[in-house]
Amino acid sequence: MLTSSNFYTNIFVADIKWVEPLIAITILITSIENIVRENESKWRYLVIFVFGLIHGLGFANALRDIGLPEDHFLSSLLFFNLGVELGQVTIILMLYLLISKWFSEKQWYQKRIVYPASTAIACIALTFTSPPYQPLSL
Numbered sequence: 001m002l003t004s005s006n007f008y009t010n011i012f013v014a015d016i017k018w019v020e021p022l023i024a025i026t027i028l029i030t031s032i033e034n035i036v037r038e039n040e041s042k043w044r045y046l047v048i049f050v051f052g053l054i055h056g057l058g059f060a061n062a063l064r065d066i067g068l069p070e071d072h073f074l075s076s077l078l079f080f081n082l083g084v085e086l087g088q089v090t091i092i093l094m095l096y097l098l099i100s101k102w103f104s105e106k107q108w109y110q111k112r113i114v115y116p117a118s119t120a121i122a123c124i125a126l127t128f129t130s131p132p133y134q135p136l137s138l
Contacts, residue, residue, distance in 0.1 A: 024128035031122035
């Protein structure tokens, strides 16, 4: 919500042609970290926070394009962000219940689940890293 509210106040204006590749780079870095690190870094939560701010800039640009009613700005911004967070929590919870809860302690989990999924995500993110990006058409 911090960076999403930025679009209204224009305290910091970020060019979308740099924000979107930066978002892809954060996803790429996280995917690579999942592959090369056995344990979480002690800096992981700080990195997550910074990456969240970068992703917020992307949402801020989306909100700028959509536009929010000025008379209901705060409630619109709050519910937009709550919707985004609810969507993310729902996906994470579904994946946890379908995969991690049952298999994360298995010896093959990293090799058969984490590495291939992180590699696929990294490859997709890589396609979005150079402006102007041209996503793969499937």
